[in-house]
Amino acid sequence: MFENSNMFNKCLEQSILSAENVAGIYGIAPEKISTFAIPLISTIKISFPRAVSQGDLGDPDNHGGQQYAPLLDLEVIDGS
């Protein structure tokens, strides 16, 4: 979620969170990634399937709660 529509629009224009970019970060195929842009709340939602089912042997994150962290290193260029 972006603080304002300006940064949300810039992120979209710069394709920062495109399926290709996100796929590259997580090392998975772009086809597996669904992205939804929701202008009403300046939000981009990204979904992709788990490699291991929730709670199965080797599942590192039952709630999938920490998988967003690598996206925090991305930068949106705030030039006008």
Next chain:
Amino acid sequence: MSGLRVKAIAGNGVLGSGFRESSLSRGMTLGPDFIGCDAGSTDPGPYYLGAGRTAFPKVAVKRDLSLLMKAARSNNIPLIIGSAGTAGGRPHVESLKEITLEIASENKMSFKLALIDAEQDKSTLTELWNRGKITPISDPGLDYEAIQASERIVGMMGADPFVYALDQKADIIIAGRSSDCAIYAALPIMRGIDPAVAWHAAKILECGAAAAETRSSPDCLFAELEKTAFEVEPLSEEMICTPQSVAAHSLYENANPFELIEPDGVLNIADSQYQAVSSRRVRVTNSSFKPKTVKNAKLEGAVFLGYQSIIIGGIRDPMIIDQIDDWAGRLKKRLKSRVHDVYGKDSPAYHFNIAIYGKDAVMGDLEPIKKITSHEIGLVLEITSDTQEISNTIISLARHQALHLPIPEWSGLITGVACRHSPPFLERGKVYKFSGDSLMETANPLDFFPCRFLNIIDGTEIN
């Protein structure tokens, strides 16, 4: 506003997580038509469904339930609880029923209690599978083999079983596994609220105050439904709902934020409008709902995997950290050979997992950072096998191998792992996995989610 109106209170997002008594009291002054509360989730994982246990402690559940029961009974409005006891199987409904009767007895309460069963018998499911009435929705789904292998299977009920129980004048409903939204959609639909309004309001209500801008702690949410719109506000004066916070809640727990699939149909909120009617209340319009031609229920099963034992430890030696992948590979090989030494040709099967915190324990293969920069790493060694005895034995062998595993940089006997505990391993008991998801056709949902009633007079069950 005039005409048809239904008012609802959501206790919180999950029974036992707490809410402020003052919030519930404030809600009761607004003249609610019912109180709802979700009591379960798959969030805590497959164990609870498999083992028939509950995730929230009894005292915490009793505290919340007691306040909700007293509020509902003293105002003579229904209390509707879904997904009892975390997983919503028979032992889970039974456990919540016991707590309900305990509260009733302590407070000499009188009411008609409805208990709705969501557990599905394997023989019935096998027959339905053979008739093509069960369709996998994951890969692999809950197919013929998974039905046979599952310890317990529940179906997720929609609104119909709740409507039936309310029709039969139930005062308190305790249902097994339910769609979170069905808990809140049933009564409004019965009263003639547009299903799109009822299901969308239910979606916002089902997590309690999670739809508020900043949820400082789990709490109650209030909704007022009209025929074609609804309004929502948090019951704690310290929280506010904004158009953004309510719209954002639809992102939560759904892969597709615009279409929410329910047992009864599909709620579409792509064109929904969110408007602030005060500094803390939001009005929602323009949602749509498409009923399914044949209703269905998602099936959830849990398969027993074995008994687990684990060791928690850490490594600080930079030379071991530098070669940790190789170290872990060598540990696996040495353990295999050691198990063979101990058990001989009848060596038991086991699964050995090494999680390395500080490297990729949180993300596994998805971790983009490959190089370790931490000065220490954490280790969880995990053995899963057919018996607790075997897992305890093999984790003990693994501990000794890991402790003294040589590296080329050091000569002599090294101790390369710091173990946290004595005894060094923890018995984790039985572990389970989810058996994949499927949809089961439920032309008449009441056949799959039967309801029974208990009459409680002054805290005692009367037959």
